[in-house]
Amino acid sequence: MAEQLATGSRRGLRPALPLLLPAYLWLTVAIFLPLSAMVFFSFMTDLPLAGKEWSFTLGNYAAFFSQSLYLTLLLASLRLGLEVTLWCVVIGYPAAYVLAKVLKGRSREAIFLLVILPFWSNGLVRIFSWAMVLREGGILDITLNAVLPFKINIDLMYSYPAVIIGLVHSYVPYMVLTCYLTLQAIDDSLIEAGRSLGASRLQMLKRVIIPLSMPGLIAGAALIFVPVVGSFMEPRILGGRTGTFYGTVIEDQFVAVFNWPLGAALSFILLAVVLVILALAAPVLRRAG
Amino acid sequence: MAGVQVSNVSRSFGAHKALDHVSIDFPDGGFYALLGPSGSGKTTLLRQIAGFDFPDSGRIAIGGESVERVPVEKRRIGMVFQNYALFPNMSVADNVAFGLSVRGEAKATIATEVQRALDLVQLGKLGGRRPHQLSGGQRQRVALARAIVTKPRVLLLDEPLGALDKALRVDMQIELKRIQREIGITTIFVTHDQEEALTMSDRIGILRDGRLVQEGPPEEIYDRPQSEFAATFLGDANIFRGDATGHGIRLPDGMTIAAGSGPSLAAGTKASCAVRPERIQISTGNAKLDMGNANMLEGQVSKRIFAGNNSTYFVDRDGQTVKVIVQNTGAERLAEGQPVVLSWSPESTVLIAA
Numbered sequence: 065m066a067e068q069l070a071t072g073s074r075r076g077l078r079p080a081l082p083l084l085l086p087a088y089l090w091l092t093v094a095i096f097l098p099l100s101a102m103v104f105f106s107f108m109t110d111l112p113l114a115g116k117e118w119s120f121t122l123g124n125y126a127a128f129f130s131q132s133l134y135l136t137l138l139l140a141s142l143r144l145g146l147e148v149t150l151w152c153v154v155i156g157y158p159a160a161y162v163l164a165k166v167l168k169g170r171s172r173e174a175i176f177l178l179v180i181l182p183f184w185s186n187g188l189v190r191i192f193s194w195a196m197v198l199r200e201g202g203i204l205d206i207t208l209n210a211v212l213p214f215k216i217n218i219d220l221m222y223s224y225p226a227v228i229i230g231l232v233h234s235y236v237p238y239m240v241l242t243c244y245l246t247l248q249a250i251d252d253s254l255i256e257a258g259r260s261l262g263a264s265r266l267q268m269l270k271r272v273i274i275p276l277s278m279p280g281l282i283a284g285a286a287l288i289f290v291p292v293v294g295s296f297m298e299p300r301i302l303g304g305r306t307g308t309f310y311g312t313v314i315e316d317q318f319v320a321v322f323n324w325p326l327g328a329a330l331s332f333i334l335l336a337v338v339l340v341i342l343a344l345a346a347p348v349l350r351r352a353g
Numbered sequence: 354m355a356g357v358q359v360s361n362v363s364r365s366f367g368a369h370k371a372l373d374h375v376s377i378d379f380p381d382g383g384f385y386a387l388l389g390p391s392g393s394g395k396t397t398l399l400r401q402i403a404g405f406d407f408p409d410s411g412r413i414a415i416g417g418e419s420v421e422r423v424p425v426e427k428r429r430i431g432m433v434f435q436n437y438a439l440f441p442n443m444s445v446a447d448n449v450a451f452g453l454s455v456r457g458e459a460k461a462t463i464a465t466e467v468q469r470a471l472d473l474v475q476l477g478k479l480g481g482r483r484p485h486q487l488s489g490g491q492r493q494r495v496a497l498a499r500a501i502v503t504k505p506r507v508l509l510l511d512e513p514l515g516a517l518d519k520a521l522r523v524d525m526q527i528e529l530k531r532i533q534r535e536i537g538i539t540t541i542f543v544t545h546d547q548e549e550a551l552t553m554s555d556r557i558g559i560l561r562d563g564r565l566v567q568e569g570p571p572e573e574i575y576d577r578p579q580s581e582f583a584a585t586f587l588g589d590a591n592i593f594r595g596d597a598t599g600h601g602i603r604l605p606d607g608m609t610i611a612a613g614s615g616p617s618l619a620a621g622t623k624a625s626c627a628v629r630p631e632r633i634q635i636s637t638g639n640a641k642l643d644m645g646n647a648n649m650l651e652g653q654v655s656k657r658i659f660a661g662n663n664s665t666y667f668v669d670r671d672g673q674t675v676k677v678i679v680q681n682t683g684a685e686r687l688a689e690g691q692p693v694v695l696s697w698s699p700e701s702t703v704l705i706a707a
Binding site: 251253254256257258259260261262263264267271272275276 | 429436499
């Protein structure tokens with residue numbers, strides 16, 4: 065397989081160049097240059113704006129290690145990423161399975177549209193609409209009180225669960241889509257073969273379907289975990305005082321404190337940590353897939 | 354091991370009758386081919402027997418036990434799929450072991466049984482490979498080993514050789530037949546390839562539009578087809594249409610054809626006669642004719658196709674083209690355009706009700 069890919073790319077690279085170039089040029093300009101600038105900033109004492117004095121320093125990185133707050137927040141953000149990813153698997157995988165293997169034709173299209181719908185709405189609007197639902201006396205409270213015989217007051221707003229709810233809502237479509245793609249690629253005759261051999265549905269799920277859809281689960285998890293660890297919008301709006309995470313601290317450095325060098329350094333530490341986690345997970349995940 | 358009885362099974366998908374009151378008795382230990390064109394219902398019938406789908410009405414019994422409402426995982430059948438359906442995430446040995454391991458058999462038992470099954474299909478050394486590292490024929494064998502290792506009551510094969518090339522297919526036909534004989538399992542084999550059905554099976558059932566057209570041993574169906582469809586679908590046949598005369602027909606031009614077998618039909622009803630191309634003798638007018646060949650027609654060679662061991666002649670007569678296959682015995686070959694006499698015996702002729 066790897067060999068095939070290698071020969072394929074060698075043969076195909078030269079004529080493919082005009083097709084590849086625009087995308088890579090854009091990526092270079094839009095990502096690589098700003099990132100390089102950020103790397104540069106992260107080693108400066110101050111922004112080189114308005115003629116301020118500056119010099120090179122490692123102090124911004126040292127700040128991370130000298131104050132335990134940053135590490136605590138980073139761990140909290142990693143835990144947040146893990147929890148949101150897990151909830152997305154729990155909620156998204158069954159939905160992807162039904163979309164790929166149970167529904168056919170028009171009903172599949174309709175349900176699919178509902179999954180993709182969040183992508184079409186503005187992220188900020190989505191989060192604020194959650195605020196309307198979750199706040200004290202909000203839509204959730206009103207609905208529950210209309211249904212339940214006793215008075216209930218679920219004040220989820222400005223809490224950790226509210227952050228989780230908002231983030232899972234934003235990111236679960238990624239899990240549904242990536243899992244849908246791998247589940248759909250599983251030939252139905254494999255499931256029939258398993259059943260003809262006497263396997264129960266649970267055994268089929270455990271031994272055939274989940275292993276074969278592992279690439280989708282991994283891709284979905286990576287797509288969700290990485291941005292959630294650095295997320296700041298949902299924690300700030302839905303979490304309130306409890307919503308202080310690593311991402312919000314970075315955001316503060318850029319928009320509130322105007323300490324861009326520290327913000328940049330914290331960002332690269334996050335990037336490094338996430339890359340290390342992905343690298344450590346890769347062999348395990350590759351074997352599972 | 355067990356025979357399978359299908360009685361009056363019907364299954365519709367919307368307005369489409371996929372199976373229409375089909376009854377077949379699959380003998381214990383026999384090799385049975387379900388033959389038919391695509392859309393004839395043969396795969397639907399196999400799926401009812403397997404338990405992937407349940408009939409709307411009728412009864413299916415395996416070894417005398419009614420199973421028409423038993424789901425597939427409880428039917429104790431083995432199935433080989435057209436695309437093999439091997440689990441790509443498992444090794445060959447794990448694929449074969451799957452059926453035993455979901456049943457919770459002991460590891461040592463599984464290992465012995467898997468090795469025995471792999472040896473039976475002559476893949477004893479390839480247990481560690483992945484399915485994608487195998488050739489089509491090898492995958493086929495793995496699929497077969499996986500299906501029989503659990504000692505199922507019935508082996509169901511859904512066009513298992515369809516994806517193989519011609520030479521490999523012939524090899525696998527012989528191999529499949531050998532394995533089936535060796536373990537003596539009742540086997541039901543779906544195919545649209547008439548040659549495959551003829552060479553491999555003890556009995557053939559021909560399906561068309563969800564109905565059973567005819568069933569019986571291959572020789573019987575080939576020699577005594579009961580319908581034009583059976584005659585032309587299983588092998589090649591010349592069909593002559595006319596009015597019944599009792600034991601034969603009268604063609605529109607007044608010539609008569611005598612038939613040695615078939616139903617007795619009231620004189621004057623529409624009927625046809627089927628004759629296999631290899632049963633017809635072709636000769637120039639002055640040659641001496643075989644006295645037994647009471648049926649005789651004159652015509653003109655329109656085309657000859659030479660195929661080495663035999664030649665096929667297309668002979669035109671009265672608006673019809675008759676196909677004749679002649680063995681290459683070194684005798685004189687006939688030229689296109691030559692007037693000829695076709696003759697054959699009533700025993701080679703089957704009367705068919707229209």
